[in-house]
Every structure is written in structure tokens, then in C-alpha cells.
Amino acid sequence: MKKHKMLFFRILMSFVVVLSFATSIQAGEVYKLALSLAITGPTSDAGNPYAKGVEDYFRFVNDTKLLGNDTIECTIRDDQYNNDVTKRNFEDFLDQGIVLYLNYSTGSTMGLKRDFEEEKIPVIPASFHAGNLIDSNYIFLPIASYSEQIIGLAEYVAKNHKGGKAKIALFIHPSAFGRGPVEDLTKAVKAGLNIEIVEVVEHGQDLDNTAMLKRLKSKEVQYVLCQTVQSPVATMIKDANSLGYAAKSFGEAGKITFMGAHYTGGNDLIALSGAAAENFFWTTSYRLTSEKSAGADAQLALAKKYGRDDKAANSHNYTNGIMVAQVATEAIKRVKEKGEKVTRSSLYEELNQMNGAKAFQADTTVGPVTYSKTDHAGVDVLQLYRVDGGVFRSVGVPFSSEYIKKIK
Amino acid sequence: MTYFFQLVLSGIVVGSIYALSALGFVLIYKSSRVLNIAHGQLIATGAFITYALTVWVGIPIYISFFISLLITFILTMSVERIFLRRLIGEPIISVIMVTIGLMSILDGLIYLTPFGSENFSFPLFLPKEPISMAGLSMSWTQLVGVIITFALIGAFSWFFKKSTIGISMRAVSDDQLASMSIGISVPRVFGLAWATAGLSAAAAGGIIGNTTGLNFDTLHAFGITVFPVVILGGLDSILGAVVAGIIMGLIQQFAGGYLDGNWGLNGTGVVLPYIILLIILLFKPHGLFGIHEIERV
Numbered sequence: 289m290k291k292h293k294m295l296f297f298r299i300l301m302s303f304v305v306v307l308s309f310a311t312s313i314q315a316g317e318v319y320k321l322a323l324s325l326a327i328t329g330p331t332s333d334a335g336n337p338y339a340k341g342v343e344d345y346f347r348f349v350n351d352t353k354l355l356g357n358d359t360i361e362c363t364i365r366d367d368q369y370n371n372d373v374t375k376r377n378f379e380d381f382l383d384q385g386i387v388l389y390l391n392y393s394t395g396s397t398m399g400l401k402r403d404f405e406e407e408k409i410p411v412i413p414a415s416f417h418a419g420n421l422i423d424s425n426y427i428f429l430p431i432a433s434y435s436e437q438i439i440g441l442a443e444y445v446a447k448n449h450k451g452g453k454a455k456i457a458l459f460i461h462p463s464a465f466g467r468g469p470v471e472d473l474t475k476a477v478k479a480g481l482n483i484e485i486v487e488v489v490e491h492g493q494d495l496d497n498t499a500m501l502k503r504l505k506s507k508e509v510q511y512v513l514c515q516t517v518q519s520p521v522a523t524m525i526k527d528a529n530s531l532g533y534a535a536k537s538f539g540e541a542g543k544i545t546f547m548g549a550h551y552t553g554g555n556d557l558i559a560l561s562g563a564a565a566e567n568f569f570w571t572t573s574y575r576l577t578s579e580k581s582a583g584a585d586a587q588l589a590l591a592k593k594y595g596r597d598d599k600a601a602n603s604h605n606y607t608n609g610i611m612v613a614q615v616a617t618e619a620i621k622r623v624k625e626k627g628e629k630v631t632r633s634s635l636y637e638e639l640n641q642m643n644g645a646k647a648f649q650a651d652t653t654v655g656p657v658t659y660s661k662t663d664h665a666g667v668d669v670l671q672l673y674r675v676d677g678g679v680f681r682s683v684g685v686p687f688s689s690e691y692i693k694k695i696k
Numbered sequence: 697m698t699y700f701f702q703l704v705l706s707g708i709v710v711g712s713i714y715a716l717s718a719l720g721f722v723l724i725y726k727s728s729r730v731l732n733i734a735h736g737q738l739i740a741t742g743a744f745i746t747y748a749l750t751v752w753v754g755i756p757i758y759i760s761f762f763i764s765l766l767i768t769f770i771l772t773m774s775v776e777r778i779f780l781r782r783l784i785g786e787p788i789i790s791v792i793m794v795t796i797g798l799m800s801i802l803d804g805l806i807y808l809t810p811f812g813s814e815n816f817s818f819p820l821f822l823p824k825e826p827i828s829m830a831g832l833s834m835s836w837t838q839l840v841g842v843i844i845t846f847a848l849i850g851a852f853s854w855f856f857k858k859s860t861i862g863i864s865m866r867a868v869s870d871d872q873l874a875s876m877s878i879g880i881s882v883p884r885v886f887g888l889a890w891a892t893a894g895l896s897a898a899a900a901g902g903i904i905g906n907t908t909g910l911n912f913d914t915l916h917a918f919g920i921t922v923f924p925v926v927i928l929g930g931l932d933s934i935l936g937a938v939v940a941g942i943i944m945g946l947i948q949q950f951a952g953g954y955l956d957g958n959w960g961l962n963g964t965g966v967v968l969p970y971i972i973l974l975i976i977l978l979f980k981p982h983g984l985f986g987i988h989e990i991e992r993v
Contacts, residue, residue, distance in 0.1 A: 328807040330913045336813035462963055487957045492948075492966035493914070493921045495713055495907050496838070498706040499953035502699060507957075518815065519911045526907070530826045530835040559815040560909030563824070599814055 316357030319620055319630050321346075322365070322381035325392035325414065329368030331517065333556055334605045335392060338414055339364050341609020342390060344594045349617050355624065360617065362390075371396045375403075382407060387632050388616050394420070394465040397427065410619075410636045412612045414605075416550060417468045421664050428639055428659055430612050431573035431667040432689070434465070435472035437549040438513055439481070440670045440689040441571055442473055445511050445547075446482045449539050454483045457509045459524065461516035462490040469515050469549070476691035483511075491520045497527040504544065505533060514548035521552045521568075522560035529564040536567055538674075538683075545569065554604040558678060565675045569683070573653050573667035574611065577602045578679040583651035611652040615639075615666065618648045654686040698831035703949040709838045711945025713907075716845040717900040717922040718929065718937040719852065720893035725931045726856075727865040727889035729788060730780075733795040735897060736919020737802035740912055742768045742898025743905035744811045747818060757821045761902050765895045772894025776887045784872075784883060806912060816910040841903040848899055852892070853934055865889060869932065924973040930986025940984060944969045 323342055326335035343364055350359045363381060367373040374396040381389060389404075391397050391413040397420050404411050404426045411427050413420060418433035432440070438458070445454045458473070460466035470488055477485060486507050489500055501524070504512065514521050525546050528534040535543035546568050548557075553570030577584045587610060591601030600606050619638045620630050628634045639659050642648050647656035655669035669688045673680040717739060724732045732738075745767050749760030779798060783791050806812045822836035856862040867875045868885040876882055901915060908914050925944050929936025951964040976984065 328803075328812060332807070332813040332913075333815050333911065462966070488962060489956065490963040492963060493917055494948075494952075494965075495710045495904065496706045496949070498833075499703050499949045500956070502702060503953060503957055506699070519908060519914045522817075522909045523907065526909075527835075529824070530837075531833055532826070556815040560817050560911060562817045562820060599810075 316355075316359065317630065319355075319358065319360050320381075320384055320386045321360060321362040321388050321390065321616060322377070322384070322386045323362060323390035323392070324365050324367045324374045324377035324381070324396075325390075326369035327364075327366035329366075329370070331369055331393070333518070334414070334551060335369075337600045337603035337606040338392070338609040340594075340596055340600050341606040341611075342613045343609075344590050344596065345610045345613035345617070347594060348590055349613075354617065355621060358620075358624065360620065362613075367392070367396070369393060371399050375400060378403065382409075387630055388412070388619070388635050390612055390616070391415070394463070394468075398464060401427065407632070408636070409632045410639055412615060414608060414612070415465065416665075417465055418472060419464060419468055424664075426636065427664060428615075429665045430608065430615065430657075431550070431653065432665055432670055432692075433468075434515055434549050435469040436665065436668075436689045436692045437571050437670060438469035438473055438515055439476045439691050439695075440687065441513050441547045441549070441569070441672075442476065442481060442483050443689055443691060444569075444672060444687070445513075445539075445545075449483075449510070451541075454511055454539075455486045455507070455509050456483050456511040456513055457487045457489060457504050457507075458485065459489050459491060459512050459514045459516065459521070461520075462492070466490065466515050472692070472695060473513075475695040479691055479694045481691050491516065491524075494520065494523060497524045498531065500524075501528055501531055501533055501544070509544060510539065511545050511547060514546065514552045516548075517551050518553070518557040518560055521546070521548060522557060522564070525568060526561050526564040534564070534567065538567075538569065547571075550574075550604075553673070553680065555599070555602055555680075558675060558680075563678075566678075568675045570673045570675075570680060571670045572604060572673070573655065573670055573686075574604050574607045575652055575654060575671075576604060576607075576673065576680055579682055581651070583607075583653075586651055607652050611650055611657075614650050614652065615642075615648060615657055618642075618650075622646075655688075699953065701830075702832050703953045704946065705832050705834060707946030707949035708942055709834065709842055709945070710948060711942035712842050712845040712938075713900065713903055713941075714922050714925045714944055715938045715941030716848060716896060716903065717918050718925040718941055719849065719896040719934065720900070721922070721926045722929070722932065722934055722937045723852070723893040723896065724889050726934075727869045728791075728886050729869070730791045730795070731931070732890075732893065733792065734799035734802055734919075735893070736916035737799055737806070738768065738772065738894055738897035739901040739904065739918050740806065740811075740915035741771070741802065742894075742901030743910055743915055744806070744809070744901075745898065746902045747811075747816055747905070747910055750819065751816075757818060761899075764902065765898050768894040768898035769891045772897075773887050773891035775894075776890035780890070781883050781886065784886065803916075811910065812912055818906050818910070837903075837906050841907070844899060844903060848896060849934065849938055852896070855892075856934065861885075861888065924969045928973050928976055928983055930983030932987055933983070933985035936983055936985030943972075947972060 326332045346360045346362045365377045389411045394415040394417040397413040418435040420427045535545040550572045558565045575583045623634045643658040643660045647658045653667045654671040657666040669686040671686045672683040745764035749755045750757045826833040826835045864880045925940045929940030948965040951968045955961045955964040
């Protein structure tokens with residue numbers, strides 16, 4: 289009897305050992321990533337859909353076994369746009385053993401830059417501030433910098449303006465985020481870009497922009513280029529419409545054409561300013577769901593799969609979130625394909641090799657994602673959009689800034 | 697000269713909206729000596745209620761605006777009843793800390809709704825074309841905002857000067873013990889002060905929301921933006937709120953109109969009100985119309 293018991297015990301133990309091996313093989317590796325951003329608090333109108341994009345895409349990767357049995361575990365935490373909380377979150381994520389970090393704001397990216405260098409961890413922020421890349425090796429911007437976007441808009445103005453030299457004003461956020469492109473645009477003008485910067489306006493909590501708009505009009509400003517968030521732009525274009533100053537078409541004589549970089553536009557601008565948003569020109573590297581494309585269809589399908597409402601599904605910040613998750617996933621996939629271990633260092637190397645034939649063709653952007661040791665701005669091409677009939681529509685084909693290369 | 701008068705007009709428009717936003721601070725301070733830190737959240741709440749009634753329920757905006765005033769009136773009265781009434785007689789700092797807590801609670805509740813992280817705008821209900829006269833222009837939104845502001849300020853002034861309840865509120869503000877000794881219900885006065893402050897905040901929210909669009913960050917930030925107005929006018933003076941609001945509006949417009957863009961200056965409209973506030977407070981520490989209390993020891 290005792291012999292039988294022993295035999296049964298041995299069989300049972302062997303079964304447990306085999307099963308645990310099999311399970312561990314089937315479970316695969318878990319790659320830890322993390323994101324700290326403003327899901328609530330200032331700028332959460334951008335952060336909230338961005339977080340949903342990241343979350344949904346990683347869920348999709350795991351659910352559809354895009355990485356085989358390996359999975360991505362991305363911890364997403366709300367920092368309420370508070371840099372102290374972001375730092376605390378980042379330190380906590382490091383303790384968890386993350387291999388890649390997704391950051392959010394310009395302030396926290398600049399503030400944590402030294403930590404990223406010390407930890408040697410690749411970071412993809414939602415901030416496209418060119419200054420993020422100065423004295424930094426580990427930050428990878430998803431798309432062209434704000435500077436490139438503003439210079440790109442200014443180049444479009446210079447090429448398409450009828451009459452002498454176009455007079456422009458910059459309408460910027462009073463922070464590093466807003467001020468970043470001013471110096472670069474000034475450099476581009478010195479390098480020969482045929483526009484005149486008449487004034488740089490740093491906005492506040494303005495309830496009425498009449499004085500500013502009248503002043504710009506008296507200085508014959510024809511184009512206002514905005515580098516801020518949607519709310520102040522909405523108030524300004526409402527006032528301009530009310531005063532009869534807003535151009536109905538690009539460069540309409542005697543009127544002002546309003547244009548802006550990534551965070552000034554999108555459906556949020558239309559939601560805030562209604563009909564006053566008509567003829568607002570906007571540039572970004574992302575595809576929009578208002579236009580048919582494989583990327584837009586995939587985005588809407590993803591949103592539907594994970595039960596997102598229409599507002600999130602059609603937000604360009606949802607696209608933004610999906611795209612950074614796609615880049616992270618692609619880097620992990622390529623490291624795995626090489627048979628290497630997925631670490632901070634291997635992901636960093638892989639991202640730096642994402643160029644030429646190895647450029648990543650993301651369906652969410654208008655051009656390929658390319659990084660190298662000397663270029664950490666992902667998508668280098670931009671698409672110009674214009675509000676027409678209450679939705680953003682493409683204007684022309686994707687373009688890249690010429691002067692950004694000249695001033696580098 | 698047209699430019700100058702346009703700046704004056706814009707300054708008065710903006711200033712009157714500041715005055716209405718500041719009124720809520722004054723109404724509470726005037727009767728209870730408490731500074732309500734959650735005032736910006738009340739402004740946002742009023743705007744969001746108006747939007748929800750108009751767009752989601754389908755009530756005409758004119759009616760939903762007045763319903764939102766009523767709802768915010770009841771809401772703030774309830775807040776006072778639940779959280780603040782038990783603090784009567786406690787140190788003022790405790791009450792202020794409760795209003796900070798209230799701010800966090802309201803923030804959290806609003807973030808649970810779509811208003812926390814999405815943007816909206818009121819449906820167009822006024823003519824798009826501005827009112828233009830002699831080269832000056834003003835939007836219909838601004839005109840309606842100014843009319844509502846002055847109507848409410850006039851009503852509150854009358855209420856405090858002529859009505860029995862208003863006089864009771866002033867009496868409580870002067871001396872709670874003496875007021876109680878002549879039969880005034882101090883808790884009731886406090887409740888009413890909060891309720892009227894909520895009402896004025898909702899009105900301000902509706903007007904600001906129609907101007908800037910409905911973005912929670914922008915709306916609740918006005919609770920802080922109007923702070924210099926409240927201090928400059930004197931924390932306990934309705935007239936002070938109006939005068940200081942208009943002064944601030946004019947300063948901002950003139951700074952934006954004449955200083956910004958010249959001599960390398962920028963953003964003076966944001967900074968100048970604070971500089972002027974400091975200078976005035978050096979000479980009049982209780983604000984332009986604040987009461988300087990003399991205590992006999």
C-alpha cells in the first residue's frame with residue numbers, strides 16, 4: 289500500500305513539474321513599460337484620449353498575440369500634470385523594472401532628462417519640444433518637433449502667400465512648450481525664409497482679444513501661427529470672427545489666416561470654437577479619422593473593440609497614444625526577432641536603427657517613423673489640414689520642412 | 697482715437713465679467729468672513745449644468761441658464777449645510793481648509809463626468825455678426841454678458857441695502873454674537889450667503905463658457921484669475937468688486953493694446969494687474985472699498 293502511495297505521489301509530482309514548465313513556456317516573457325500623464329488635471333483633454341490609445345493598443349497586442357506568447361504590461365498612472373508626481377511615478381516604475389518609458393508633458397520631460405540619461409532608458413514623450421533632444425541621448429520624439437511644425441507652416445505661408453513678404457505673428461503659450469519654436473523660426477528667417485515675424489504674443493487667460501487683434505491688424509499681420517493648446521486659440525478665433533478679421537480662405541487679402549501646431553487643433557478646437565474654427569489651418573504628422581485611410585479604419589476598429597466612445601475614437605490624441613504604443617511594440621518585436629533579450633539597452637539600440645529599409649511604417653502617421661543616433665524625431669513629414677464644413681480636411685500632400693535642416 | 701475707445705469698451709466688458717466672477721467671493725466673505733477657495737469650481741459647475749440642460753436635455757439655453765442658477769443655488773446651500781455649518785464658531789483657517797477640500801471633491805466629481813477631460817461649446821444662440829458703431833465693435837455674447845452682470849450686481853446691491861435678509865446678512869458680517877442676540881439666525885444667513893455666491897458663480901460660468909468654450913481648466917482657473925480683483929476692491933465690498941473688476945479689465949486691455957509688442961514687452965496684461973494690486977495695497981491694505989475695522993482693546 290505504502291509502495292502504491294509513493295508511486296502515485298511521484299507521478300503527481302512529475303505531472304506538476306511538467307505542467308509548470310509547460311505553463312511557463314506558454315506564458316512567455318512579460319515586458320514592463322510605463323506611462324505617466326495627465327488623465328485628470330490641466331491638459332487632460334489631450335492626456336485622457338492619449339492614455340486610452342496606449343492602453344488599447346497594448347491590449348490589442350496581447351489579445352492578438354502580436355508578440356507570440358510574450359506580453360506587454362504597461363502601467364499607466366495619472367500625474368495630474370504635476371512634475372513632482374511624474375518623477376515619483378517614474379522612480380516607482382524603475383523599481384518595477386521597466387524597459388521603456390512613455391512620458392507626457394514638456395515640463396516633466398525636460399525635468400527628468402538627466403534621470404533618463406543616468407538610467408539609460410529609452411523614453412518616448414507626448415511632448416514634441418525640440419529642446420527635449422538637447423543634451424539627451426535617450427528621448428525619442430514620436431513626430432516632428434514643434435519647431436519643425438511651426439517652420440513648416442511658415443514655409444507654406446512663404447510659398448503660397450500672394451504679394452510681397454508675408455507678415456506673421458506668433459501666438460504662443462507662456463512656457464518652454466510655447467516658446468520653443470520662436471528661436472528656431474527666427475533662425476529660419478535669418479537663413480532666408482521669406483517671411484517677416486512682426487510680433488510674438490504670449491497669451492494669458494484672455495476673455496477678449498480685441499486689443500491684440502486690432503494691434504496685429506494695424507501692423508498688417510496676415511498670418512497668426514499658434515503654438516499653444518486649443519482653448520486660447522478658440523477664444524482668439526472667435527474674437528477674430530466676431531470682428532470680421534478671420535480669413536475665409538488661405539491668405540485672403542485684408543484678413544488674418546490662423547494656423548497652428550499639433551496641440552492647437554483637432555476635434556477639440558472645433559468643439560470649443562464651433563463655426564469660428566472654419567478655415568483654421570493645422571499641421572500634424574498624424575492621420576485623422578475624418579479622412580478615409582487604412583490607419584483611420586484600424587483606429588476606429590480598435591476603439592470599437594475596446595468600447596471607446598466616438599469622441600475618444602476620433603481624437604488625434606487617441607491616434608497619438610496608439611502610435612507611441614506601436615513604436616514601442618515594433619522595437620520589442622525587432623529585438624525579439626534578432627534573438628536578443630529585450631532590455632533598455634537593446635530597445636535603445638533598436639530604436640536608433642529604425643531608419644532606411646528598417647524605418648517603421650506606422651499606419652497612424654502620414655510618413656514613416658525614422659530614428660538614428662543623430663535624429664531622434666520620429667515622423668519627419670507633416671500634413672496640413674484645414675477646417676472645412678466642421679471637419680479637418682487634408683490640404684495638399686505630406687511635406688517636410690526645408691529650413692529645419694538648414695538651421696540645424 | 698477709435699482704438700483707444702475700443703480698448704475702453706473691451707476693458708469694461710472684460711472687467712464686468714471679472715466683477716461678476718469676483719462677486720461670489722465677496723458675498724461669502726461679506727457675511728461669514730470666509731474665503732471660498734472652491735469658487736472656480738462653482739463657476740465651472742454652473743457652466744456645465746447650463747450646457748448639459750441645453751444640449752443633453754434639450755431645454756432652450758435661455759431657460760437652462762436660469763435653471764442652472766437655481767440648481768447651483770440649491771447645491772451651494774446644501775454644501776454649506778453639510779460641510780460648513782458645523783464649523784460656525786471654529787477658527788477661520790479651519791473653514792478655509794474645508795473649502796480647499798471642497799475644491800478637491802468638486803474637481804474629482806467633475807473628472808468623473810465628460811466635462812473633466814473633454815471640450816464643448818454652447819450652441820450658437822446669438823447673432824454671429826458683432827454690434828458695430830462708430831468704428832467700435834462688441835459681440836452679442838459680450839453685450840448679453842454685460843447686461844446679465846450689471847442686472848445681477850444691481851440686484852445684489854439692492855438686496856444687501858434694502859431687504860431685511862440682506863440687512864441681516866450685513867449684521868452677521870459685522871458681529872455674529874450681536875446678530876444672534878437680536879434674533880437673526882446666523883446659520884440661515886450663512887446658507888443664504890453660500891447660495892447667492894453659487895448663483896453668481898453659475899452666472900459667471902455661463903458667460904465665460906460662452907466666450908471661451910467649455911474647458912474645465914480654463915473655467916476653474918477664473919477662480920484664481922479674479923483674485924486680484926477681489927483683493928483690490930476690498931473683500932467685503934460689492935461696489936469694490938465692480939470698480940476693481942473694471943479697473944483690472946481696463947489695465948489688461950491697455951497693457952495689451954499699448955505695451956505688448958512694443959519695446960520688447962509681452963504678456964504685460966497678465967502681470968500688470970498684480971503689480972498695480974501690490975502698489976494699491978501698500979497704500980490701502982484693505983483694498984479700495986474694504987472696511988478698515990478699528991478694534992478697541
